Amino acid sequence: MILGYTAAQVRAAEQPLLESGPAGALMERAAFALAVRVGRLLRERRGRVRGSAVVLLVGPGNNGGDALHAGAELARRGARVLAVLTSTRAHDAGLAALVAAGGRVVTVVGEDGVPPAGAGGAEPVWLGDAIAEASACDVVLDGLLGIGARGGLRGEAAELVLLLAELLADDAPGGPAVVAVDTPSGVGVDDGAVAGPLLPADLTVTFGAAKAGLLLPPASGVVGQVEVVDLGLDLVGRTPAVARLERDDVAALWPVPGASAQKYSRGVLGVVAGTAAYPGAGVLTVSGAVRGGAGMVRYLGPPGVTAAVLSARPEVVAGEGRVQAWALGPGVDPHDRVQADRVRDVLGEALVQGLPVVVDAGGLSLLPGRVPPWVVLTPHAGELADLVSVRTDEEVGRAAVEAEPLRWARRARELTGATVLLKGPTTVVVGVHDAVYAQADGPAWLATAGSGDVLTGLLGALLAGRAADVLEDPTLAAALAAAAALVHGRAAERAQPGGPVSALAVADALPAEVAAVLDGRGAR
């Protein structure tokens, strides 16, 4: 599991080490680890460090200090290192180390043609020249701002990043790799906000612990690969702001049949999904459940959809019967009276009986006022915006939710009482005790019609398989939702690595992905 902490938590954990060790020791360790990682990247890209070109973007604080010390180490290994200062201040010891190692230092000339006062004798260069150097080098280190950032980038740094990011986005492959020092500069370190220009990173080397904002959307989309440098911080007892499950965590959560299992004990899922207008949603939801490992699936819907469901998945049983959990809503048009009433009735009955439920798509507008946390909502941004708007006098749109997914997922949880899984390139889950998960497991190709229906069925199967546990410990609902997001995302990658994938193909890849997750663990 990757745990994400706030800037304040990391600073508090650093404090004892700063007090007990020699001045600058922690930064030197951080910078050395960064240099080693960048050295590996240079060897991958150029075959060697010696002779490669590295440009450091250096801000006024310790984040710039990290970049300068790492640059000094790379210069000692033979790289040609250029530091571009964007501020009147820069980390003194870092600057001295870089210059002593043979690195060059320039400072960006402002719009008025005057170098920033106090830029310490560094050679002035035009912004355009600095950008040209950066776009032509092998690796750019973004050390403008780290956990001391307040808001998005400003001033010269903002302009430099805006223009360089545009240039690199347009450029053919072969441009520099971008390594973010601790965080891509200017992201919301605690909340993943993106409030200004950013240089998307190929790799983020973060110190002491992952920062929450690196895991949370929208910033999670610009961090690239994240590597945590262990600085020996003691974070025991500090509750992380966000968690990201990895395969091993999912293996520990997954219901695996024991030797005496039978289909009923493994968990029966009831599904109400699909209407005459959207019959495929019924097929996809039950496919997610069957392929995801439900002991049995019961389907309730109009005759035409039932026929389509049974023809696609002969394992499904049509009609009512005992179930351990429900999956409701995919392809259900709330104006289709019969199917909408069925969703309402089933939901009401499930709440009385205390059964876990997944509610998706059309089912979201059929929810009663408050539900328990073992009801899991699975909206996308537009659906979540509607849910919040209908229940409050706040006018929330899809774009607002996409800009601050965690904030709005929390709001939806407050308003409904449900566990909320907000789908997106990074899926955010908010559960009991404000437990937050952020999963970024699927390829962008997964944004395809019907993939959410498969997730609903898969999560339903998981809740059915662990229904008794979820009722006893409702915190589990959020963990299972995050686990379903991981398996769903990786199944998409498995179905068609690097290429387009259909929703049914994602469902069909679920068994192999579940097997891969469970590889090496015993039965529950």
Ligand SMILES: NC(=O)C1=CN([C@@H]2O[C@H](COP(=O)(O)OP(=O)(O)OC[C@H]3O[C@@H](n4cnc5c(N)ncnc54)[C@H](OP(=O)(O)O)[C@@H]3O)[C@@H](O)[C@H]2O)[C@@H](O)CC1
């Ligand atoms: N503690 C340690 O020992 C270790 C720390 N480490 C490293 O230190 C980093 C934190 O360093 P930090 O605290 O100096 O803050 P940092 O992120 O460099 O920025 C602060 C400066 O930026 C400015 N500024 C703020 N917002 C701005 C904006 N929007 N746009 C423009 N400017 C803005 C702000 O200006 P001010 O607000 O003061 O006017 C201030 O001058 C951390 O991320 C990690 O890399 C590691 O080496 C491990 C050991």
Ligand SMILES: [K+]
């Ligand atoms: K940075």
